[in-house]
Amino acid sequence: MVLILGRRMNREDSAVRESPAVKRKVLEMDTKALNSHDVFDFSSGPCHAESVLQMFNEFRDARLFTDVVISVEGREFPCHRAVLSACSSYFRAMFCNDHRESHEMLVEINGIRAEAMDAFLHYVYTGRVRITTDNVQYLFETSSLFQITTLRDACAKFLEDQLDPCNCLGIHRFADAHSLKQLASRCRAYALQSFGDVALHEEFLDLRVDELEEYIASDDLAVGKEETVFEAVMRWVYHDVEHRRPMLRQLLLHVRLPLLHPNYFVQTVEGDQIIQNAPECYQLLHEARRYHVLGNEMMSPRTRPRRSTGFSEVIVVVGGCERVGGFNLPYTECYDPVTGEWKSLAKLPEFTKSEYAVCALRNDILVSGGRINSRDVWMYNSQLNIWIRVASLNKGRWRHKMAVLLGKVYAVGGFDGQSRLSSVECYDSFSNRWTEVAPMKEAVSSPAVAGCVNKLFVIGGGPDDNTCSDKVQCYDPESDSWLLRANIPIAKRCITAVSFNNLIYVSGGLTKSIYCYDPAEDYWIHVVHTFSKQVPLSACWVRMRRLV
Structure with a gap:
């Protein structure tokens, strides 16, 4: 039986049939002419x-x-x-x-x-x-x-x-062995985020020294306090103390010992038997002690807080005025360069004053003097976010400058309403007391002041209302004496100086340039031209570390 599918023929078609002797003619069919009923695409999926x-x-x-x-x-x-x-x-x-x-x-x-x-x-x-x-x-x-x-x-x-604290390090090693970059990155991020818990498990003790270094050196290590990092390192060392003791200094280079609480540092770190018998670590211990005294005056890779601690280095703006000759403002605000955000701090007391001096001492801020003839000194406590009145200056002054040197604050020069001052006072925060030190060789107001290489440098300033000084006066706290050093190439007042890497940079005021001074070689070089003269503001800027 043969099944033939095709179009039904009508009578007229059937009436005219080909003779069997007539050869059939094959015609090409246009597939586009076929309607949808001629084709069925079936799929069972x-x-x-x-x-x-x-x-x-x-x-x-x-x-x-x-x-x-x-x-x-x-x-x-x-x-x-x-x-x-x-x-x-x-x-x-x-x-x-x-x-x-x-x-x-x-x-x-x-x-x-x-x-x-x-x-x-x-x-x-x-x-x-x-x-x-x-x-x-x-x-x-x-x-x-x-x-x-x-x-x-x-x-x-x-x-x-x-992933969990007890297996993330093993999985990380497995991922590295099989070139699983995404999994390895996820494991590392997890270990950094949960470091405190990870360090308590057995896998942590099996880390190679280079693997442990990679974790504790990271700024992204999530720890509430640096003591956690120190304890993890010591636990790793004590696990195989005979072979790991020589690696102690190599690891402590990445522990931010200066940021440990002073009591913890003295009792736990300096009291550790291995550390006591490791002379190669003494320099790191000395650095931490100096930081506890000098604060931000001393900088190293170990004084920078980790992001997770909640601390961030910020720039603090104290006071200012709404316009030239306008009202003085009480506001104290800080700017975080990482987040780009401004935050308000406690308002400055007695904000009606102007032309006062500001500096950062360890992690607090001091404001002294101000117009007219003020002896008041206020300290901003960064932990409590409050201003506290501390010991007053021995002599009222404004248009002076303050700088920190070896953990002490120096109030330099200024104006008392009648004449420029050569007197210099030194503040010891531990005794809360100001004492007179040797006066400068030249009395000036509005100079640039910076501490560098254990010396205090007073640069430029105004000896009177009409002239500016180009002198550089250097104070040695050991001998309590002043010397003149190489003159700055410009004679300006209302300039600002900062020290960095044992060099002093001077800018601002009525100059279009930035100059650099090398105290070791006693010479000045021109660094760069700025876009315009920096008109002095009544607001003061300092750098400090603040809980965010």
């Missing part, structure tokens, strides 16, 4: 592929049509070459080229576990696999060997989801 794959898996279980046996750890797995080659480029290269394995019935594979091979084949024949904490490592290695990317990525994602 993914279910067809699944059913075929399921049948192959049943064949595998029943050993039907299998043409190769994979042997792993003595356990045999009957398989189909075609299925393995379709899923894995590793097997495709093995079976489709002229290798010995392409002809042999039994193929032995080393370097993997039988349980992992069983789970791998289940995935190949079903598209599904159960990943557990017990098999994930072996399954990952097997999928990597056989180049099954999807299964390899699934194992990596499973590991990422299992």
